[in-house]
Amino acid sequence: MSDETLKQTPLYDAHLAAGARMVPFAGYSMPVQYRDGVLKEHLWTREHAGLFDVSHMGQARLRGADPFAAFERLVPGDFSGLKPGKQRYSVLLNAAGGIIDDLMAARPDSDGLFVVVNGACKDNDFKVMAEVLGADVEIDRLEHRALLALQGPEAAAVLAAHVPEAAGMVFMDSAALTGFGTDILVSRSGYTGEDGYEISVPASEAARIWDLLLTDERVRPIGLGARDSLRLEAGLPLYGHDVDETVSPVEADLAFALAKRRREAADFPGAGRIKAELASGPARKRVALMVLEGAPAREGAEIADAEGQVIGVVTSGGFSPSLGKPIAMGFVPPALSGAGTRLNVIVRGKHQAAEVTAMPFVPHRYVRKV
Numbered sequence: 001m002s003d004e005t006l007k008q009t010p011l012y013d014a015h016l017a018a019g020a021r022m023v024p025f026a027g028y029s030m031p032v033q034y035r036d037g038v039l040k041e042h043l044w045t046r047e048h049a050g051l052f053d054v055s056h057m058g059q060a061r062l063r064g065a066d067p068f069a070a071f072e073r074l075v076p077g078d079f080s081g082l083k084p085g086k087q088r089y090s091v092l093l094n095a096a097g098g099i100i101d102d103l104m105a106a107r108p109d110s111d112g113l114f115v116v117v118n119g120a121c122k123d124n125d126f127k128v129m130a131e132v133l134g135a136d137v138e139i140d141r142l143e144h145r146a147l148l149a150l151q152g153p154e155a156a157a158v159l160a161a162h163v164p165e166a167a168g169m170v171f172m173d174s175a176a177l178t179g180f181g182t183d184i185l186v187s188r189s190g191y192t193g194e195d196g197y198e199i200s201v202p203a204s205e206a207a208r209i210w211d212l213l214l215t216d217e218r219v220r221p222i223g224l225g226a227r228d229s230l231r232l233e234a235g236l237p238l239y240g241h242d243v244d245e246t247v248s249p250v251e252a253d254l255a256f257a258l259a260k261r262r263r264e265a266a267d268f269p270g271a272g273r274i275k276a277e278l279a280s281g282p283a284r285k286r287v288a289l290m291v292l293e294g295a296p297a298r299e300g301a302e303i304a305d306a307e308g309q310v311i312g313v314v315t316s317g318g319f320s321p322s323l324g325k326p327i328a329m330g331f332v333p334p335a336l337s338g339a340g341t342r343l344n345v346i347v348r349g350k351h352q353a354a355e356v357t358a359m360p361f362v363p364h365r366y367v368r369k370v
Contacts, residue, residue, distance in 0.1 A: 010207060020034050030223075045226060052222050053210070059200055062113040067137050073132050076249065087174040090105055108187070120240060159199075185199070253359070263275065298314065320362075
């Protein structure tokens with residue numbers, strides 16, 4: 001896609017002013033890093049507060065007589081039971097039980113269901129939703145809103161200076177608030193493994209709010225490079241890499257997204273396959289790998305057993321700034337998925353020792369209700 005056809009978020013000029021290196025991502029021109037570089041940006045987020053532009057993602061309101069029950073035709077989660085002020089992670093499923101996309105859906109107020117989907121998938125996601133939900137649900141795509149993520153151990157204190165109510169929220173809370181002099185939708189969540197928030201704001205106010213947050217010495221702008229290394233350390237899958245339409249929630253180690261009531265009713269797309277995998281085990285399983293020697297194993301590298309037989313593939317991999325060593329995620333047979341299992345990753349034709357380890361690589365630091 002040429003520069004002329006790439007979309008721009010409302011923060012495009014702000015990224016250029018901050019010295020960002022821009023790259024194509026999900027059809028947008030997005031910052032991969034700023035002047036500090038990926039390593040420093042990653043560590044700054046782990047230690048302080050990183051500010052991310054995630055406005056390329058798809059935001060929408062689903063409204064109707066009962067958008068929560070209707071949404072269950074698409075996903076395996078319990079959204080009829082979603083309480084006001086709460087958010088849930090879920091997966092949009094195809095008829096074969098494969099993952100069309102993963103998403104967040106929240107009930108921040110009385111205005112239906114607020115959904116955030118991945119940028120590269122959003123047009124198809126909303127098309128699928130419209131086809132399945134039909135006239136029962138109105139899908140209002142919020143193209144006039146931007147989305148910021150403020151992540152890291154100092155994020156709560158930073159945001160509380162502007163939005164005091166946010167300090168009392170816990171992980172997966174969602175609220176419609178007034179902050180920065182405008183209407184905002186806030187969830188205490190993110191995709192770094194750190195405590196933090198995602199903040200939906202009017203696009204017209206995005207640059208002002210971005211600049212205001214960056215006046216705090218605890219906050220620095222962070223690009224897609226560090227966002228990827230942070231989510232990898234957190235053991236979080238990236239759509240189109242670790243999960244796609246061939247991968248089920250059970251294979252992807254996302255069975256927590258399958259609500260008990262929905263499992264019992266088996267009333268979601270692909271329920272037959274998914275229930276069979278829950279009962280008998282899947283053919284493959286997403287695992288975390290510590291690469292014990294050699295270069296990082298990148299996406300597409302083969303995984304071999306101790307005898308050298310290829311048994312899987314790396315779906316995400318790179319150097320962990322927090323651990324100072326290469327890490328990866330990939331799919332292997334369940335029999336070889338246990339922590340401590342010794343395997344090999346094949347990098348440029350060379351077999352390198354690796355070991356299955358527990359996920360996440362770096363502990364999550366979400367703030368939960370005591």
